[in-house]
Amino acid sequence: MSRFPIHVSDEVPYILFFSKVSNPRYFCFSNFYRATFYLDNFWWSTVEHYYQAHKSISKICQDNIRLAKSPHDAKKLGREIKVRPDWDDVKYDIMNKAVFAKFDQNHDIRVVLLSTGNLPIHEDSPYDSVWGWRNSGQDLLGKILVSVREMLKDKIESRKL
Numbered sequence: 359m360s361r362f363p364i365h366v367s368d369e370v371p372y373i374l375f376f377s378k379v380s381n382p383r384y385f386c387f388s389n390f391y392r393a394t395f396y397l398d399n400f401w402w403s404t405v406e407h408y409y410q411a412h413k414s415i416s417k418i419c420q421d422n423i424r425l426a427k428s429p430h431d432a433k434k435l436g437r438e439i440k441v442r443p444d445w446d447d448v449k450y451d452i453m454n455k456a457v458f459a460k461f462d463q464n465h466d467i468r469v470v471l472l473s474t475g476n477l478p479i480h481e482d483s484p485y486d487s488v489w490g491w492r493n494s495g496q497d498l499l500g501k502i503l504v505s506v507r508e509m510l511k512d513k514i515e516s517r518k519l
Contacts, residue, residue, distance in 0.1 A: 373474050374482040376490075386467040387479065387503055390429040393467055395459040404429040408456040410436030413445055450498060453489075457499075458506045462513075471507050472514075479503045 375384035385391055389405040402408045406429035411420040419439045426432040442448075461468045480500040483490030491497035 372478040372480055374480055376482040376484075380482065384470070384479075386470055387481070387499075389453075389457075389499070391467070392429075393460050393464045395456075395463045397456060397459045400424060402456070402459075404432070405453070405456040405460050407432040409449075409453055412448075412452045413441045414439045415442045416440075450502075453499070454502050454505065457502050458509060461506055461510060468510060471503065472510060474507065479507075 373384055373387075375381050375387040377388070378385045386393065389409065392404055395402055397408060402424060407424055407426060410432045411423035413436050414420055414423075416439070419435075423432050423435045423439075426435055461471050478500065480491040480497055481489055482492060483495075484492055487493055487495040489496070489499040491500055
């Protein structure tokens, strides 16, 4: 079995994603994937832009990060700002809000997320032990994706009633 499954089947115990190269089908799960969404009265290019911008309470810092040319630039700017004092308390909810908006507002990638059925989803980042799952990481992004998938299923079901 491939370490980076390309098709969902009964034989695949989980979904791994990280980069365009490692598993292109599921790269849309990455916070660096460009999927524009509207949240908090602004358009955001990526979840990474939104997440990094909200590390600060300064509207100037947030605007600079929101307008960054790439998610890599947004991440770099997010490392250079003064981080809000309650960041550790709010960062999970901020990420969850942005990931939900991204998939709720973009049909093409919502279909990909829903196609994973009930399989666990893990960010296979070799660098991030908080959002990723390697090296006994907390796997927070994978947990958010699974939660968002369930919220979207519930939203679809409620429309059918």
